[in-house]
Amino acid sequence: xxxxxxxxxxxxxxxxxxxxxxxxxxxxxxxxxxxxxxxxxxxxxxxxxxxxxxxxxxxxxxxxxxxxxxxxxxxxxxxxxxxxxxxxxxxxxxxxxxxxxxxxxxxxxxxxxxxxxxxxxxxxxxxxxxxxxxxxxxxxxxxxxxxxxxxxxxxxxxxxxxxxxxxxxxxxxxxxxxxxxxxxxxxxxxxxxxxxxxxxxxxxxxxxxxxxxxxxxxxxxxxxxxxxxxxxxxxxxxxxxxxxxxxxxxxxxxxxxxxxxxxxxxxxxxxxxxxxxxxxxxxxxxxxxxxxxxxxxxxxxxxxxxxxxxxxxxxxxxxxxxxxxxxxxxxxxxxxxxxxxxxxxxxxxxxxxxxxxxxxxxxxxxxxxxxxxxxxxxxxxxxxxxxxxxxxxx
Amino acid sequence: xxxxxxxxxxxxxxxxxxxxxxxxxxxxxxxxxxxxxxxxxxxxxxxxxxxxxxxxxxxxxxxxxxxxxxxxxxxxxxxxxxxxxxxxxxxxxxxxxxxxxxxxxxxxxxxxxxxxxxxxxxxxxxxxxxxxxxxxxxxxxxxxxxxxxxxxxxxxxxxxxxxxxxxxxxxxxxxxxxxxxxxxxxxxxxxxxxxxxxxxxxxxxxxxxxxxxxxxxxxxxxxxxxxxxxxxxxxxxxxxxxxxxxxxxxxxxxxxxxxxxxxxxxxxxxxxxxxxxxxxxxxxxxxxxxxxxxxxxxxxxxxxxxxxxxxxxxxxxxxxxxxxxxxxxxxxxxxxx
Numbered sequence: 001x002x003x004x005x006x007x008x009x010x011x012x013x014x015x016x017x018x019x020x021x022x023x024x025x026x027x028x029x030x031x032x033x034x035x036x037x038x039x040x041x042x043x044x045x046x047x048x049x050x051x052x053x054x055x056x057x058x059x060x061x062x063x064x065x066x067x068x069x070x071x072x073x074x075x076x077x078x079x080x081x082x083x084x085x086x087x088x089x090x091x092x093x094x095x096x097x098x099x100x101x102x103x104x105x106x107x108x109x110x111x112x113x114x115x116x117x118x119x120x121x122x123x124x125x126x127x128x129x130x131x132x133x134x135x136x137x138x139x140x141x142x143x144x145x146x147x148x149x150x151x152x153x154x155x156x157x158x159x160x161x162x163x164x165x166x167x168x169x170x171x172x173x174x175x176x177x178x179x180x181x182x183x184x185x186x187x188x189x190x191x192x193x194x195x196x197x198x199x200x201x202x203x204x205x206x207x208x209x210x211x212x213x214x215x216x217x218x219x220x221x222x223x224x225x226x227x228x229x230x231x232x233x234x235x236x237x238x239x240x241x242x243x244x245x246x247x248x249x250x251x252x253x254x255x256x257x258x259x260x261x262x263x264x265x266x267x268x269x270x271x272x273x274x275x276x277x278x279x280x281x282x283x284x285x286x287x288x289x290x291x292x293x294x295x296x297x298x299x300x301x302x303x304x305x306x307x308x309x310x311x312x313x314x315x316x317x318x319x320x321x322x323x324x325x326x327x328x329x330x331x332x333x334x335x336x337x338x339x340x341x342x343x344x345x346x347x348x349x350x351x352x353x354x355x356x357x358x359x360x361x362x363x364x365x366x367x368x369x370x371x372x373x374x375x376x377x378x379x380x381x382x383x384x385x386x387x388x389x390x391x392x393x394x
Numbered sequence: 395x396x397x398x399x400x401x402x403x404x405x406x407x408x409x410x411x412x413x414x415x416x417x418x419x420x421x422x423x424x425x426x427x428x429x430x431x432x433x434x435x436x437x438x439x440x441x442x443x444x445x446x447x448x449x450x451x452x453x454x455x456x457x458x459x460x461x462x463x464x465x466x467x468x469x470x471x472x473x474x475x476x477x478x479x480x481x482x483x484x485x486x487x488x489x490x491x492x493x494x495x496x497x498x499x500x501x502x503x504x505x506x507x508x509x510x511x512x513x514x515x516x517x518x519x520x521x522x523x524x525x526x527x528x529x530x531x532x533x534x535x536x537x538x539x540x541x542x543x544x545x546x547x548x549x550x551x552x553x554x555x556x557x558x559x560x561x562x563x564x565x566x567x568x569x570x571x572x573x574x575x576x577x578x579x580x581x582x583x584x585x586x587x588x589x590x591x592x593x594x595x596x597x598x599x600x601x602x603x604x605x606x607x608x609x610x611x612x613x614x615x616x617x618x619x620x621x622x623x624x625x626x627x628x629x630x631x632x633x634x635x636x637x638x639x640x641x642x643x644x645x646x647x648x649x650x651x652x653x654x655x656x657x658x659x660x661x662x663x664x665x666x667x668x669x670x671x672x673x674x675x676x677x678x679x680x681x682x683x684x685x686x687x688x689x690x691x692x693x694x695x696x697x698x699x700x701x702x703x704x705x706x707x708x709x710x711x712x713x714x715x716x717x718x719x720x721x722x723x724x725x726x727x728x729x730x731x
Contacts, residue, residue, distance in 0.1 A: 049507070051625065052485065052507035052623060052624060052625055053507040053624045053625065054485060054505070054506060054507035055505040055506075066550045066553055066554070067549040067550055067552075067553050067565070068549075068552070068553050068556075068563065068564070068565040069565070070564055070565055070566055070567065078553040078554075078557060079557075147580075150577065150580040150581065150582045151580060154581050169580065169581050169582055170539060170582070248537065249536060249537040249538075250527075250535075250537045250538045250539065250584045251537055251538075251539060251564070253537070260582065261566075338569060339569070340568075341544075341566050341567050341568045341569075341573070341577070343567065347544070347567065351478055351544050351545060351567075351569075352544050352545055352549060352567065354478070354545075355477065355478050355481070355544065355545030355546075356501075356545070356549075356550065357501075357505070358481055358501075358502070358505055358506040360482050360485075
């Protein structure tokens with residue numbers, strides 16, 4: 001190539017050809033278009049609803065609901081407002097999701113570890129569990145468990161354990177504790193013993209690191225936890241009584257109960273999500289090099305300790321991110337509750353409330369916002385936990 | 395730029411679909427069928443029979459409108475809807491009219507952007523209980539579990555009734571009437587509550603209909619009728635008068651059997667109904683024979699009632715309130731003149 005001496009020395013290109021400025025312009029245009037589109041949709045909706053004389057706004061939240069809800073964690077009856085039905089539904093959703101996450105995690109970890117068990121029967125049971133329940137649609141499983149639960153004996157022919165536990169097609173009834181005056185002291189004693197156990201564990205760990213001597217932390221802790229609050233309980237004069245479930249008229253009254261809808265939904269969500277968690281756990285464990293457990297065994301650690309101290313901490317780093325997705329799935333799947341009449345947010349608020357008020361846009365918007373914020377909260381927590389257990393390089 | 399064009403195109407289509415909204419009559423004529431929202435299956439009112447044909451009192455209102463507008467009662471597209479879906483489907487234009495045992499209330503009339511076009515069945519809410527419970531009156535239901543369909547006025551009436559009588563209850567709320575019956579059959583609840591007409595219909599769906607009975611109490615007024623969107627008065631009038639035509643035909647003794655003879659009638663009322671004199675059809679923007687087609691193909695109100703829910707149906711519901719006003723009921727149509 002011959003250098004052309006006539007070419008002016010490279011100067012800055014004109015602004016409209018500067019890639020950086022161009023980039024900014026395009027991005028601004030895109031954002032403006034997205035906002036304009038959103039604004040258009042919003043306005044168009046408002047305009048059309050007004051034209052068709054459909055009421056808009058959130059005033060309906062304060063008017064009286066006038067319908068009953070099967071099951072509520074907070075005080076609710078027909079005279080409460082539509083806003084209250086939102087809270088009732090929300091809490092019911094959180095209840096079933098929270099319980100579901102706990103049970104699915106337990107089941108998933110047990111089954112995931114069991115799949116890798118050297119015991120042939122255990123491994124096969126875990127394998128068939130995963131393959132069967134992972135491959136049946138969740139809705140069908142919910143309907144299946146519900147149909148089983150409502151086929152339990154009727155209230156008058158309940159399955160009973162003494163006068164304490166009753167199981168029938170109206171629910172599972174247990175005695176409920178009734179706290180009397182003075183129970184606060186017992187709770188205080190419990191709190192104190194928990195703190196003591198925490199300090200003891202820390203001390204024992206430091207002691208072991210320093211001297212290599214082990215302290216029987218588990219049994220001593222258990223003793224503290226049972227003995228101290230127990231003693232205070234009797235000194236305070238047993239400030240606790242039980243409300244017993246008893247058959248009165250059509251149904252059991254008194255005690256605490258779990259409605260069949262919740263049972264069926266919880267079983268289905270746990271069993272279904274448990275399969276995915278089991279596979280995640282298996283993958284996480286298998287991702288840890290076999291040499292690690294061989295080394296642990298060579299050091300003389302038992303199988304249980306090897307899993308707890310060597311394998312799991314490393315496996316968790318692989319397990320947590322997909323586990324987060326499973327928690328999010330479970331939370332969102334809980335909205336299938338409406339199929340069997342469990343009063344969750346979708347059934348109560350996006351169902352009955354929507355139909356009684358007719359304010360579809362507002363109610364669906366609120367419902368979507370709830371699931372979004374629930375999911376984001378779980379995400380944030382799990383990401384924090386993930387960071388915490390990430391491999392610390394020393 | 396492409397994106398902006400797309401945006402404009404979308405905006406354009408949206409505004410078109412909005413402006414096309416007003417003329418339901420033109421839409422129906424253009425499509426050659428009436429899109430009618432019905433229940434997901436309620437014998438006697440709207441349910442498909444063994445051959446898949448929709449039958450029932452509510453279905454006959456759809457058929458009457460199709461006969462009036464298109465001259466053919468079979469040109470109806472049925473859209474089965476749950477109680478929860480029905481109003482949204484109508485508001486959004488998915489259906490042209492809703493004829494789905496829907497109770498006329500002030501809230502629905504004033505805040506949903508809808509109009510009720512009349513009452514094709516006067517109903518009231520009742521209770522269905524298992525005979526083995528030995529309950530003889532609704533006032534003995536304190537503490538009972540009640541199966542109920544979501545999104546209905548029934549839910550509100552139930553709450554009112556138990557509150558007024560200082561009784562406790564637990565409402566188990568299902569989405570479809572089918573689920574509600576299954577819940578009742580499985581024993582999940584002691585009582586099933588719904589409009590009385592529905593209770594009779596649901597009772598014959600039980601495996602053993604003899605095991606359940608309808609309690610005598612009627613705890614609410616449930617005027618059921620077809621619904622249309624507000625802001626389209628031409629269509630509103632057509633649906634309203636299609637229903638009145640059924641009643642007027644019964645008043646005048648015009649049936650699907652004798653209608654061709656009746657055409658020769660000298661009674662001016664019958665002449666106006668059948669379009670042999672007057673301009674009723676033209677004023678409704680329909681053909682002169684609109685009501686003739688309705689009665690010829692669907693029958694009059696009495697025929698529809700007997701066929702679907704009356705003594706010649708499995709439901710065997712007495713006319714009661716739904717008898718003509720001249721015979722002790724309250725079915726009444728404004729004069730056709």
